[in-house]
Amino acid sequence: MNNAPLIFRREGDIAHIRFNRPNSLNAIDSAMAAVFLDTCQRLAAAPDIRVVTISGEGRAFMAGGDIAQFRDDPASIPDTLIGPMHEALQILTTLQAPVVASLQGAVAGAGMSLALACDLAIAADNTRFNFAYVNLGTSCDLGASWHLPRIVGLRRALEIALLSDPIDATEALRLGLVNRVVPESSLQQETQAIAARLAGAAPTAVGTLKRLFRTSGSRDFASQLAAEQEGFAACAATPEFSAAVAAFLGKRRVPSGR
Known part of the structure; x- marks a missing residue:
């Protein structure tokens, strides 16, 4: 059995991050935070990665922060847990590759915050969200x-x-907290299917769309129009754009760009 707090693997151009503290419902402690940051730094250094999935081993995606560390060493939390997780999330949200959360069971506290930070979220029908921070007498993070x-x-x-x-899960879908809900038995298959679709899309287009949407709140309308024009020009200069246009005109299937 792999006792690492996090498991990282690649399948071609798809990267998988899986939290691996099932006995603690994948609650984050400082050790997990450090490994998560290191993994995200590795992703940032691998431009050939087209999609990232994030999931949790066992019955839960993530039940929040590690309560034992909160009890035993609360002063360490801001610097050794929240700090690395925040740095990691800044990397994930600015990657060109879209990040897909694969959720089941408890998604609480920091687990909910992490799921919200992903670009897309697929939830099993047994998923239960709870913001939870106020129940521990604290404000939020991540x-x-x-x-x-x-x-x-x-x-x-x-x-x-x-x-x-x-x-x-049903209410989470209605609120827009997740993109789709599937039977628990189908979660991994659905996540893989979404990841494969994203990996097969033109990477410059996908990355540009992610950046435009994520940064739109910091711009006025005129600035956003300029950013869209710049993004389109960058996409139009790629071989994937030329191939897609030719395929559309020829009524052919669009190449994946691999």
């Missing part, structure tokens, strides 16, 4: 206060954060 209002709106985000009521 970008939850940035992502949640942008996904569900400010008023609903405050309700989710302040009341911390459990949210089942």
Whole structure:
């Protein structure tokens, strides 16, 4: 059995990150945070990676931060846990490769924040979200206060954060917290299928779209139009664009660009 807190593997141009503390419902401690940051740094140095999936071993995606560390060494949390996780998420959200969360069971606290930070989220029908931070007497981390209002709106985000009521998979889909819900037995297959579709798309187009959407909130309309024009020009200069246009005109299947 692999006792590492995180398992990383590649399948061609798809990278898989799997949290591996199932006995603790994959709760983050400082050791896991350090390995997660190192893994994200490796991804940033591998431009041939086209898609990243993130999942959790066992019954849960992630049940939040490690309560034992909260109890035994709370002063260490900001620097040795939150700091590395924040650095890792800055890398993931700026990668050209889209990041897909594959969720099951408990998705609570930091686990929910991490899921919100991913570009797409596929949930098993047994997934249960809980913001949970207020129940531990603390505010949030891992970008939850940035992502949640942008996904569900400010008023609903405050309700989710302040009341911390459990949210089942069906409600998460209605709120836009996830993109689709599948039977638990189909979660891995569905995640792989989505990853394969994304890996087969033109990488410059995918990366440019991700960047445009993620940075749109910091620009006015005129600046966003200029960024779109610049992005289109960059895509149009790639072989994938020429092949796609030729395929469309010839009613042929578009090459994957591999």
